Amino acid sequence: RLSVTLVLLLSVLGLAAGGKVLALPVGGSHWLSMREALEGLKAKGHEVVVAAPEINLHIKPTDNFTMKMYPVPFTQEEMDKDFHAFLKGGFEEGSFLERFVRTYQRMKRLSDFAFISCEHLLYNKELMRYLEESKFDVVFTDPVIPCGPIVAEHLSVPSVYFLRGIPCGIDFEATQCPNPPSYVPRVFTEHTDHMSFLQRVKNLVFDVQNFFLCDFMYKPYSKLASEFLQRDVDVLDLLRKASVWLLRLDFVLDYPRPLMPNIILIAFQGGSFLERFVRIFQRSKKTSALFLATCEYLLNNKELIKYLEDSKFDALFTDPMLPCGQILAEHLSVPSVFLLQQIPCSLEFEATQCPRPHSYVPRLFSANTDHMNFLQRVKNVLFDIPNNLLCYFMFQPYSKLASEFLQRDVTVLDLLRNASIWLMRFDFVFHYPRPLMPNMVIIGGITCTHRKAHLPINVKEERKEMDPALIPKEDIDGHVLWRISEEKSF
Template sequence: MAPGLRASPPVVLLLLSLLGLAAAGKLLVVPVDGSHWLSMREVLDILRQRGHKVVVVAPEVSMHIKPSKNFVMKMFSVPYSKEDLEKDFKAFFHVSFEEGTFFERFFNVLEGIKRITNFGVSSCEQLLQNKELIRYLEESKFDAVLTDPFVPCGVILAEHLSLPSVYFLRGIPCGLDFEATQCPKPPSYVPRIFTDLTDRMTFLQRVKNLLFDIPSVFLCDFAFEPYSKLASEFLQREVTVQDLLRKGSVWLLRLDFVLDYPRPLMPNIIPIGGVNCAHKELPQVAVPFGFEMLLN
């Protein structure tokens, strides 16, 4: 990665502040719950301080998305409870970190993604069928949509409202972000998830990396086909999630090359790994003897 391509949090805010062409803009935000929201919320708070109007559309049932004085919250009902949501999310994270073979871990994650996808699809369906809320969004004359395409409901809304979209994400399952942006991902250079490989591989390791990438094709269909069907019904034409993702104006990728392997990026993809860091001072406490080496 060439020097200067990694964007710091101030650069992220500067990019988003240009939405209204140096004037206060109006931003529609369709977030994803969980840690996805925790990173986005801080950016929204500062955008509001800089004079932009922020409208957040979110389900009534969520783990972390709460109303704030810094933005307008538009909520819609969903057919599940918070207890159901938290239960399946905890189960998903538990199986994601279990030990086992690649295929055991893959199928465990696949089952977890199926459960999480059901919540996302159900929530998105309720939003798109809420005629009163959709009418409000149509009449509000937003400048752009800020969304996390991990759950592509905001991507569908951006297409319906004919608005430029800014993606704020850590990644998309099965490498759909590579496909949508036409980023090359050669198996001899970019390690696949769960392989424990580095970006320096022998020939046999490259073969292994290629084989591990094959299940991603099935994972994509499994995870995003329900959204493609939902988008086609709502937009009244045949589309896929990949078709809609290709229309993203800016991809703000929440990764850092200190923690992630190098990968090719397109010009409209900007690494912003710093936004994941909490801006807090370390507590001034005495460290017991023998623990100093753990902190160095």
């Protein structure tokens, strides 16, 4: 675990007991990742102090750490507005020059917020005096905003960097890590690590904008650091003094590249298939018990069940991931519509009698694709064993509960087979193609924020024939629409 790695790092610094950690995080998703690491250190007995601006993204006061919040001269609304504009730019298309200019303009505004926050930290005399007197053992920070390295240099304590990467690639230069343009793709190029000669030339040319971006992002911090530390220093000098770089990436998802000895990859928890399976089993056991208890309370709530019986529903809309809804549908004798992404142990295949040949449909945990050689297909067959175990563990208690409530022997598989329609929230753009049954409908990502502006023509024509009472007043394009006939047939 990451916390274990950090504790070992602290022990190297000569800590016989719990150490004092100063965390200087960057807001947004950077903080969400760092917070988990800090909670691990706190659980190991270390004292954690977090210094952050009062106006930020997601960094909120908590009892888990000692929080030192300092004032800044801008509002939350101003920061949120510019941050959302920056995120939106990532989905806008255009030429390289157009994308680069847009990114530059929006990043400049966000960089201004970060730089102003850093200034108000360094020149907050009361807070800096507290940090100096606290005698921290290590500074834990994200160097994408180099305020943390400046504070670490001022306090003369070792620094541990926790990051995903730095946009202009200055982390390569700071660690003196090889970064050949022949193999390591540059930002905005859309290249892979397998490039033709012309792509390598293009990759080299794109380094120009990286130098420009580095100068734009970090030159103000070099000037600020020189003024605060009262000696000539630049950001590169500060970054080179880091003790350890903890990189939140893995070569499973990122292009392989050279690493230096003080760079540690921490993206995923490792382990064999058996170790991963046991971890998931242990974590899901308690959660499953809570869901089962919730279902029991629902079915044993006589007043609520009576209301449901008297309401004469036409259909029951549920997610069969937890089969409590289907138990109710069976009790009320109404058709059921399932909305789901999938069931972990693939019970939906068996319930719908849908073909799922081992030769083409990858099993859970196997890490296979839909293009397998002979040995991978054998492995795919073997991986069905834990799937069956997972199904038994998850759904056997519901089979017992359903039999008691419905007063007849019944299994979860029997209940799922009675579904009228399966609405599957996936698409073969992102999922491996597989067989489907006639009552299985693929509806994709209906929860996406950016839906299409207009409904498809065939859906519009269907709507013209619908009873107006069935159409919501606030029309939301992109939702699945269907009509229940007078006979209530599906």
